[in-house]
Amino acid sequence: MTIKTRSRVVVFILSWLVYMGLTSFTDLQEVLAGLVVALLVSMLAGHFYLSSPKRQRIFRRIGFGIIYFFRFLLEVTKANWQVALLVVNPVLPIKPGIIKIKTKLKKDSSITMLANSITLTPGTLTIDVNPKEKELYIHWINTTSKDIEEDTRIIGEKFEKILMEVVE
Amino acid sequence: MNNLHEIIGLVFIGFGLCFDFFGVLGLVRLPDVYNRLQAATKCVTFGSAGILFGVFIYKGFADFDFKLLLGIVFIFLTAPVAAHAIARAAHRSGIPLAKETVIDCYKDDNELKEK
Numbered sequence: 001m002t003i004k005t006r007s008r009v010v011v012f013i014l015s016w017l018v019y020m021g022l023t024s025f026t027d028l029q030e031v032l033a034g035l036v037v038a039l040l041v042s043m044l045a046g047h048f049y050l051s052s053p054k055r056q057r058i059f060r061r062i063g064f065g066i067i068y069f070f071r072f073l074l075e076v077t078k079a080n081w082q083v084a085l086l087v088v089n090p091v092l093p094i095k096p097g098i099i100k101i102k103t104k105l106k107k108d109s110s111i112t113m114l115a116n117s118i119t120l121t122p123g124t125l126t127i128d129v130n131p132k133e134k135e136l137y138i139h140w141i142n143t144t145s146k147d148i149e150e151d152t153r154i155i156g157e158k159f160e161k162i163l164m165e166v167v168e
Numbered sequence: 169m170n171n172l173h174e175i176i177g178l179v180f181i182g183f184g185l186c187f188d189f190f191g192v193l194g195l196v197r198l199p200d201v202y203n204r205l206q207a208a209t210k211c212v213t214f215g216s217a218g219i220l221f222g223v224f225i226y227k228g229f230a231d232f233d234f235k236l237l238l239g240i241v242f243i244f245l246t247a248p249v250a251a252h253a254i255a256r257a258a259h260r261s262g263i264p265l266a267k268e269t270v271i272d273c274y275k276d277d278n279e280l281k282e283k
Contacts, residue, residue, distance in 0.1 A: 021234040080214040087194040097271040119248035
């Protein structure tokens with residue numbers, strides 16, 4: 001079985017389960033409609049899901065995935081608290097700027113996850129990605145440093161290390 | 169305490185509403201489009217997810233549980249992508265940054281356009 005076929009099968013099962021979760025398992029019409037929709041989805045877009053041929057050390061990755069989830073939840077809570085404090089502050093102490101950080105991640109999916117995580121964490125918003133140089137352009141609401149190495153350390157590394165284990 | 173889950177659910181809904189309010193306040197108070205997006209993505213994402221999660225707990229095991237959780241997942245997936253698209257489009261169409269801005273690397277690199 002080639003990698004694309006396997007990816008399509010996984011997407012078919014997942015999308016059927018999601019459809020069933022949204023409707024009900026007891027209705028035969030819904031089950032059949034779910035099968036048709038899942039087949040369409042997996043035919044049209046199923047080949048994007050898996051890209052590397054081998055999945056190794058699956059439990060280790062799931063473990064790091066759970067660590068990543070909790071780390072992410074913590075950072076999101078912190079981000080919201082900071083923005084809330086900033087917004088109610090009468091003098092608005094902001095120092096915005098667009099800076100660059102470097103990333104060591106290679107795959108498209110992991111860079112996307114890193115960019116999305118950065119957007120949802122304190123004061124930072126990903127504006128663009130340079131795929132050749134592996135750089136992310138980030139709008140920072142409170143720029144503390146303009147040095148690329150320093151910024152990479154402050155913003156990127158807390159997620160990068162965990163994502164390296166989960167996705168790469 | 170048989171309505172404990174209702175109290176916890178209402179607390180979550182209250183938190184969600186507070187953060188939604190802060191997000192909207194930020195949208196009004198912050199200077200330029202990029203800073204406003206910061207408030208719009210963070211607080212509104214967290215607030216809306218909080219409201220959905222509050223309803224999830226409040227209702228206990230209702231038959232739309234799965235829809236609520238799926239809604240939270242989709243909010244967390246789509247909000248950053250939308251913010252990224254809006255910020256990039258704004259920068260490329262030449263919307264100026266606020267006057268407090270200290271550095272703009274994206275402009276220095278010519279917005280990654282080919283010559």
